[in-house]
Amino acid sequence: xxxxxxxxxxxxxxxxxxxxxxxxxxxxxxxxxxxxxxxxxxxxxxxxxxxxxxxxxxxxxxxxxxxxxxxxxxxxxxxxxxxxxxxxxxxxxxxxxxxxxxxx
Amino acid sequence: xxxxxxxxxxxxxxxxxxxxxxxxxxxxxxxxxxxxxxxxxxxxxxxxxxxxxxxxxxxxxxxxxxxxxxxxxxxxxxxxxxxxxxxxxxxxxxxxxxxxxxxxxxxxxxxxxxxxxxxxxxxxxxxxxxxxxxxxxxxxxxxxxxxxxxxxxxxxxxxxxxxxxxxxxxxxxxxxxxxxxxxxxxxxxxxxxxxxxxxxxxxxxxxxxxxxxxxxxxxxxxxxxxxxxxxxxxxxxxxxxxxxxxxxxxxxxxxxxxxxxxxxxxxxxxxxxxxxxxxxxxxxxxxxxxxxxxxxxxxxxxxxxxxxxxxxxxxxxxxxxxxxxxxxxxxxxxxxxxxxxxxxxxxxxxxxxxxxxxxxxxxxxxxxxxxxxxxxxxxxxxxxxxxxxxxxxxxxxxxxxxxxxxxxxxxxxxxxxx
Amino acid sequence: xxxxxxxxxxxxxxxxxxxxxxxxxxxxxxxxxxxxxxxxxxxxxxxxxxxxxxxxxxxxxxxxxxxxxxxxxxxxxxxxxxxxxxxxxxxxxxxxxxxxxxxxxxxxxxxxxxxxxxxxxxxxxxxxxxxxxxxxxxxxxxxxxxxxxxxxxxxxxxxxxxxxxxxxxxxxxxxxxxxxxxxxxxxxxxxxxxxxxxxxxxxxxxxxxxxxxxxxxxxxxxxxxxxxxxxxxxxxxxxxxxxxxxxxxxxxxxxxxxxxxxxxxxxxxxxxxxxxxxxxxxxxxxxxxxxxxxxxxxxxxxxxxxxxxxxxxxxxxxxxxxxxxxxxxxxxxxxxxxxxxxxxxxxxxxxxxxxxxxxxxxxxxxxxxxxxxxxxxxxxxxxxxxxxxxxxxxxxxxxxxxx
Numbered sequence: 001x002x003x004x005x006x007x008x009x010x011x012x013x014x015x016x017x018x019x020x021x022x023x024x025x026x027x028x029x030x031x032x033x034x035x036x037x038x039x040x041x042x043x044x045x046x047x048x049x050x051x052x053x054x055x056x057x058x059x060x061x062x063x064x065x066x067x068x069x070x071x072x073x074x075x076x077x078x079x080x081x082x083x084x085x086x087x088x089x090x091x092x093x094x095x096x097x098x099x100x101x102x103x104x
Numbered sequence: 105x106x107x108x109x110x111x112x113x114x115x116x117x118x119x120x121x122x123x124x125x126x127x128x129x130x131x132x133x134x135x136x137x138x139x140x141x142x143x144x145x146x147x148x149x150x151x152x153x154x155x156x157x158x159x160x161x162x163x164x165x166x167x168x169x170x171x172x173x174x175x176x177x178x179x180x181x182x183x184x185x186x187x188x189x190x191x192x193x194x195x196x197x198x199x200x201x202x203x204x205x206x207x208x209x210x211x212x213x214x215x216x217x218x219x220x221x222x223x224x225x226x227x228x229x230x231x232x233x234x235x236x237x238x239x240x241x242x243x244x245x246x247x248x249x250x251x252x253x254x255x256x257x258x259x260x261x262x263x264x265x266x267x268x269x270x271x272x273x274x275x276x277x278x279x280x281x282x283x284x285x286x287x288x289x290x291x292x293x294x295x296x297x298x299x300x301x302x303x304x305x306x307x308x309x310x311x312x313x314x315x316x317x318x319x320x321x322x323x324x325x326x327x328x329x330x331x332x333x334x335x336x337x338x339x340x341x342x343x344x345x346x347x348x349x350x351x352x353x354x355x356x357x358x359x360x361x362x363x364x365x366x367x368x369x370x371x372x373x374x375x376x377x378x379x380x381x382x383x384x385x386x387x388x389x390x391x392x393x394x395x396x397x398x399x400x401x402x403x404x405x406x407x408x409x410x411x412x413x414x415x416x417x418x419x420x421x422x423x424x425x426x427x428x429x430x431x432x433x434x435x436x437x438x439x440x441x442x443x444x445x446x447x448x449x450x451x452x453x454x455x456x457x458x459x460x461x462x463x464x465x466x467x468x469x470x471x472x473x474x475x476x477x478x479x480x481x482x483x484x485x486x487x488x489x490x491x492x493x494x495x496x497x498x499x500x501x502x503x504x505x506x507x508x509x510x511x512x513x514x515x516x517x518x519x520x521x522x
Numbered sequence: 523x524x525x526x527x528x529x530x531x532x533x534x535x536x537x538x539x540x541x542x543x544x545x546x547x548x549x550x551x552x553x554x555x556x557x558x559x560x561x562x563x564x565x566x567x568x569x570x571x572x573x574x575x576x577x578x579x580x581x582x583x584x585x586x587x588x589x590x591x592x593x594x595x596x597x598x599x600x601x602x603x604x605x606x607x608x609x610x611x612x613x614x615x616x617x618x619x620x621x622x623x624x625x626x627x628x629x630x631x632x633x634x635x636x637x638x639x640x641x642x643x644x645x646x647x648x649x650x651x652x653x654x655x656x657x658x659x660x661x662x663x664x665x666x667x668x669x670x671x672x673x674x675x676x677x678x679x680x681x682x683x684x685x686x687x688x689x690x691x692x693x694x695x696x697x698x699x700x701x702x703x704x705x706x707x708x709x710x711x712x713x714x715x716x717x718x719x720x721x722x723x724x725x726x727x728x729x730x731x732x733x734x735x736x737x738x739x740x741x742x743x744x745x746x747x748x749x750x751x752x753x754x755x756x757x758x759x760x761x762x763x764x765x766x767x768x769x770x771x772x773x774x775x776x777x778x779x780x781x782x783x784x785x786x787x788x789x790x791x792x793x794x795x796x797x798x799x800x801x802x803x804x805x806x807x808x809x810x811x812x813x814x815x816x817x818x819x820x821x822x823x824x825x826x827x828x829x830x831x832x833x834x835x836x837x838x839x840x841x842x843x844x845x846x847x848x849x850x851x852x853x854x855x856x857x858x859x860x861x862x863x864x865x866x867x868x869x870x871x872x873x874x875x876x877x878x879x880x881x882x883x884x885x886x887x888x889x890x891x892x893x894x895x896x897x898x899x900x901x902x903x904x905x906x907x908x909x910x911x912x913x914x915x916x917x918x919x920x921x922x923x924x925x
Binding site: 156213214218219221227230231234250253255257259262263264265266267268272273274280284288290291292312314315316366367368369372375386390504505507508 | 621623632639649650653654658665667675676677681683684700702720783786807
């Protein structure tokens with residue numbers, strides 16, 4: 001029985017993985033994941049990402065963490081920085097976990 | 105009376121043709137519009153499994169009949185989009201009673217918009233290529249993939265000898281094609297020009313707009329409070345345009361006048377419109393100047409109205425900048441609520457809708473689901489058709505992916521029976 | 523025309539490299555630069571053509587900020603660089619143009635095929651829900667013209683024209699109409715092309731490409747067997763002569779006329795046999811522009827080595843000029859078809875670049891009786907006819923003159 005992604009993920013690990021997804025899925029050439037601060041603004045100022053980047057990022061996160069993000073849940077707050085994104089991903093992992101539990 | 109009336113030859117619309125989700129031909133389109141219906145419904149052209157939405161404005165069966173008159177080998181090389189384009193062009197030419205027997209007159213031109221051309225066939229071919237490997241695959245299946253396919257198909261079928269140009273500026277393609285025809289006619293390069301657009305549904309576009317989360321699960325609701333996004337559609341619209349001199353010379357009747365056009369670019373973002381609407385403002389101002397009409401002359405605006413939460417507001421801001429308080433009194437006709445977003449064909453099909461209003465003497469009712477959004481309080485025609493008073497002038501606008509905007513001005517002194 | 527339109531800037535990149543000198547060098551030596559195509563992606567038939575003119579997008583890095591262009595397809599990168607080079611050549615600071623009514627009119631024959639393939643593969647392999655917004659944005663043919671406008675904040679009309687081999691000249695003609703009618707200040711016009719493996723394979727399946735022991739576009743040659751396709755981008759800066767002179771702009775030449783027509787005998791994927799009709803259309807266009815045939819002292823022909831294409835090109839020129847054919851340059855033998863090398867070569871011909879011998883030409887086709895330029899020194903040209911006939915039937919000509 002495979003451990004769920006939630007079981008495997010540690011807090012620090014989630015942030016690192018998120019940063020990797022940001023760099024790779026958004027093709028931020030020349031930027032390393034380590035260079036992205038946990039509370040650095042991602043949109044507008046800061047990293048300067050836009051709405052299409054957000055959509056592309058969602059795809060990357062869905063793929064990396066095995067979660068599903070509904071359109072209604074795409075709000076600026078959740079994507080404001082890596083910390084916020086970590087919370088966003090954790091909530092989705094919990095949701096997936098509790099849905100699995102409910103089905104057992 | 106326009107303060108800055110322009111000089112130069114007047115350009116008439118003398119014929120119309122359309123293939124829309126309401127059916128093949130102008131009659132089906134007019135009926136659907138004036139009955140206040142939407143043709144956006146569950147999609148059958150391909151599977152919607154894995155997509156976020158299940159609906160589209162799909163053209164009903166009729167492609168085979170439309171192409172039946174062609175030899176089989178030629179038919180095999182035509183894409184669905186080509187078929188739409190051909191049918192609409194033939195209907196337009198017939199309705200204008202255009203004699204194209206003088207094979208290949210250089211004074212007869214063709215300007216077409218298409219954003220994906222034969223992509224539907226192309227993606228199927230591509231899928232087969234991937235699964236079948238290096239097999240002999242029919243060249244005819246690749247032939248139909250070109251953006252320039254619809255224009256080439258019409259040019260060949262109707263014997264067009266003058267300029268043939270395909271525009272691929274996404275949602276503004278057909279509008280820009282119509283503008284190009286206007287310039288060509290005014291310059292004397294052509295005396296007659298067919299202008300329009302064609303596009304078919306395809307999985308690439310369906311997936312793409314879904315990936316941008318720009319699509320509504322319900323039929324789109326332009327300018328309404330609950331709107332969630334666009335509905336994709338397919339079809340073709342074609343106008344026959346000619347100089348007044350040429351039309352009078354052969355006793356053709358004018359349905360309306362194409363008075364002017366203008367285009368611009370937002371240069372703001374590749375997919376999001378400028379929230380201040382400055383690009384559209386520029387296109388509209390150019391079109392009004394080009395047409396020699398004043399703001400007060402505009403009675404109807406056929407809006408782009410894609411029904412995404414952002415686009416409708418951005419468009420509204422632009423219209424407000426141009427028309428100010430008067431905007432509340434101008435009727436708004438959002439044709440996408442009936443047929444969806446026809447991409448490269450929308451500018452032409454929407455021009456046809458505007459011209460139908462001018463010829464019928466009334467605006468069809470818009471099917472609505474929600475109340476009008478106070479952020480973009482469009483004066484929609486709700487319930488019953490609304491009579492137009494003459495002379496009547498319609499502004500038709502489109503805004504595209506990539507920021508290209510186009511505005512067209514049509515006018516008429518009196519309704520014509522179609 | 524309210525006053526003449528002049529060419530004040532040229533930016534080009536292609537298989538010979540980035541910038542005008544690299545192309546000029548290749549043309550003056552008659553030296554094509556074609557390289558092997560990737561045939562292993564599953565698109566090509568066995569025995570297919572193998573070569574194409576390629577641009578390595580990583581070679582564009584010096585001109586582009588990687589963070590700004592991270593979402594760009596290769597053709598968008600090429601288009602933006604060509605536009606920047608053109609503006610630089612015209613002595614225009616991009617920052618001056620921000621927010622102004624500058625039109626963009628760009629031609630492309632096939633659009634961004636590489637990205638489209640990626641998008642289709644993605645949708646097939648991982649489902650349509652995984653379609654990348656980046657890919658989709660850049661999979662539309664008008665993305666490149668849009669990126670040029672975005673790069674310099676250009677607010678004028680933004681047109682993308684897709685009409686096969688005539689796309690470049692039709693884009694120039696369309697740019698002219700914007701300058702004339704919309705009273706815009708400047709127009710950036712040109713074309714861009716990316717010959718992705720899928721595009722190359724498609725052209726090959728149509729037997730449009732030269733294949734066999736030596737792949738060359740043997741323009742007007744009796745034994746020609748097709749063309750070689752090329753990547754690239756070319757952008758010209760067009761402006762009203764009055765404005766150009768007022769700012770002391772470098773003027774490369776004038777556009778005297780743009781003429782357009784169609785050969786309705788052509789099928790969607792080939793050239794037709796309507797040379798008589800095309801000749802009549804060209805003559806009509808010359809009459810309307812007040813240019814006498816005798817004034818034309820150089821032809822820059824769009825012949826590319828296609829059996830049918832070169833035939834209708836040669837025959838229609840014969841019909842118009844009879845025995846008095848001026849010297850004919852056939853740059854596509856060196857630049858390949860598509861990619862804008864031809865348009866750039868036309869402007870260089872206007873500059874009286876000494877073209878080298880036409881590569882691949884060995885034997886006159888008796889039906890055409892045309893010998894493309896053999897490399898000898900020619901007297902300066904004052905009035906050039908540039909000719910582009912497309913598969914599918916579209917035709918476009920430009921008349922260029924010295925300023």
